[in-house]
Amino acid sequence: MTGRRSAPGHHRPPIGRRLLYQLAEHAPAVAVALCFLLPLTISVLTAFMTQHQAGTGSLWPSPWDFANFRRVFTAMPFGRDLLNTVLYAGLSTIGTIVSSVPVAYALARLRWRGREAFFLVVLAAMMLPAQVTSLPLYVFYSHIGWVGTLKPLIVPSFFGDAFSIFLLRQFFRTIPGELTEAARVDGAGELRILLRVMIPMTKPAIAAVGLFSFLYAWNDFYNPLLYTGNSQGGQTLAVALTQLAKSGHQNAYQLQMAASLMFLLPVLVLFFLAQKVFVEGIALTGVKG
Amino acid sequence: MATTVARAGDAVSGARGRSAQRTRRHPSKTRWWVVLAFLSPFVIGLATFVLYPVAATLYYSLTNFQAGSYRPVRFVGLNNYRTLFTRSDNFWIAVRNTVWMVVVMVPLRTAWAMLTAWVITRVKRGRNVYRTLYFLPSMVPPVAAALSFIVLLNPVGPLNRLMGLVGIDGPGWFSDPAWSKPSLVLMALWAAGNTMVIFSAAMLDVPRELYEAADLDGAGAFRKFRSITLPAISPVIYFSLLTGMIYAFQYFTEAFVVSGSANVEASSNELLGYPARSLLFYSTELYQQGFSYFKTGYASAMAWLLFLAIFAATVVFIRVSRRFVHYAGGDR
């Protein structure tokens, strides 16, 4: 989105008036920005407070306690939980892409009877809340001894994710049919067309889908709570953070905030590295598809 | 994961139209075993992780099954459903709280996203900076956001302290049953940046000439909003309300974290939904019945009802809103 400049040729008002205009232009935006920034600012400040000060309504740390970030590592197995979170997010992203791309391709480019009906099934699966399926799945996973491990979180992603299939299909449909058709006329098999023609042309889209599924897993609370929330070795950060909040009758707000910031940091880094993919991807999930 | 449902209907109709065209041009069909090879992982996944659980949930809901208990499983007919409707206040409280979120949080969140998007479009220089700032909170993982707000809204915490400076005696926020849901709404507004991005894109897409022409006609700000901006953003409103509604039906993480962590006594024998069940939502009650009390059959009945409710609400919403949504591109 390019900022539209005001029409040229106006005669410039005096400097005082100009400042006033500037103020009027920016005041509401700055006010809203302050609202958005307040919670984060408080969190950051709290992360540097002493146990004595945190949660008391103090606004400014005095003294600054920089050791909270280190203390997080003794208060909880942060490193191990981080590893689990990375494993969950990383492997399920790979699984989602590897398994969803072919399905999306079949829905977008192959011709077969029942394709539209199948697509409706994908849409229905996408709308299905996790709560509806989790009771039998919990029983099933406990029968095969998976509860307490990361398997119930990762393995299903290797069998296709409805949301990703839907998004990828939308992307694939934007590629002109002539390109794949030409390859087909040249005698290329479907797998070859997918790998050599489709994927190279939709890399940004696949990256967006990958980002979404990575973030979904990173932020996911419900599934890890259910399947690994109880185990010693399989905790992910989202769940472990809430249990840190409860360890001890004393609220350790400063540790929670320090841990939350460390949990948030990779997401922010990812966001600034891939801002464009994000904003475009979000627009695509919305009405701009 | 429900973020795309808005487009679901369009995508299907689009798919029909366009594929019909292509079929005419290329009548040849892909060989069945190729299609099967492309689909097979998903077909297996669908059977294992979607269709089987849905069927099993229905079956469980007709039994007294308790996972982990050693007593025999008995078929009890519609008993679980009867208990839900006639004997459980938790169920109705959870329904009421969830409906409250659908009715209050969802429209407010949409309006807030619209308002902040509008604020951004008014700014000429530095728009991208503001947009990034407004969007940033929506990137914060819900658990971290909830923990932040617990600190911010602590009854003796920073926000009440700040409000005290200007002479306002702040409420108990998450600790007060009257304020706990509004506090969650505040949190939802804070994280509305992703919807804001879509709104601002739609608003900036409106050709400037339309407004200039309206100016020449002497139209006021309200007229301009009603007849130019609103039609342009109506699909976004539709999208935001629909996805928001589906999300609110399943509202879980924030409620779970807040009612668990704002209450130190929660580690033992404490109901989810603290304070005073004001934060007991459908999904948290389902979780509690299914995975704390392990009344698997009973919770399965709840799960089925949730499924039906979401389905019915979505159909009704799509039907009703069809009349109000304007698609500029003639997509429909």
Add this chain to the structure above:
Amino acid sequence: MFKFTIGAVAGTAAALLLAGCTSAGPASSGPATAISAGASHAPTTISVWTFNHLPNEVAAFTAALNRLHAKFPWLTVKFVPNKDDAAFAKAVAAGDPPDVFVAAAPDNVGKFCANGTVADLGPYLSSAKVNTAATFPAATLVYTKYQGKQCALPLLTDAFGLYYNKKMFAAAGITTPPKTLSELAADAKKLTVKNADGSIKTFGFVSRSDYNANRYLYTGVQSASRFYGGDGKATFATDPKWQQMLQWDKNLNDSYGPGNAQKFVGRYQPHADDTSNPFLTGAAAMEFDGEWHIGEIDTAKKGLDYGVAPMPVLDAASGTYGAGDTLGTVAYLPAGSKHKQEGFFALQQLTTDTTFLNTLADTVSNIPSTFASLQSWDKASDAHWKPLVDMFKNPGSYYKTLTPAGEEDMDTWKEFLLQYEQGKVANLPSGLTGIAKKIDNLNTQAGN
């Protein structure tokens, strides 16, 4: 193609459905007999879960388990702290329960006993020749037994009493702690101090059921009522003392002015157990709490001049003054444990070992739960502790009867109390009839 899909899906679903619904019986792990302490035994590792999570509590447990290992080198314990009842139930459902589970409160003993989650310790106890009646005080057996089955053993125990600020009492001209609830209410009014702007600086006593441990005020002990009658039905509608009790509660909280009791709960409930606790900061002159509060005061505010007394009783039940709610931590032997004999061995050692019980009692500020450990405990005659320890000798002390509904009956009752306190119950007698019926239904359902 689509037909094929549906066929495959249906087939898989049917197969999985069958697999999912076979409920396996408890794992058998040898006969229900005890291992004799002197015999040699193959090296075994068992897991012990507890709800405890504070560093000092965990340290006390670890030390005790190390001593156990030194005494019986064949027994190694994998110790896991910070597990509540829900976590335990989840582990059971996942088919992988610990070998011993120590729970914070006994509310689920009835449920776990009735649905077979935990083992009946009877056979093990008789094989080990442990006479429970001679080992554990009667009040602790009330909440560890269900329908004659000893499904848990007490591991430390709790008693609840009234904490009062002596300096504030003196300033208000009150010489002895109240003995009846109307005296308590009168004292509370005298002790309440307002700020210049009309807001309340010090609350005399807030009895709201959702504050701190106050829910235990409403289990029947304070009015000599039984939660369940002889027929197993809730007595809220049949025993008029419930109504008096609740009216007393509402009148007291309303006397602080509209919204003030709510404000108190909202502000202090999140800090009930930390240094911002209102009794410690002077925002409350009296507080109802368990004995661990003594320990909290010792660490957080050593100089506080306070007294502990039995909780006053309803005027209509004034003869029972001195009784209190007694309930405590319980230790279970999960039925699905793969090392039940070894698990019981550890459980027996922990629940009867005098040194361990006394050390742990000192660490977590609880009351030891065997006759032997109470005898040798140095705090039993301490002025703060004595009224609480004495409750165990009072025949009126008890905890409400446990049912297969587990903690749900108390949860349901508590929610009703809160609704009444917030003025949402228009007609108390019919409200009480309704809630009694609801709880009876809950128990019938759970018993099915």
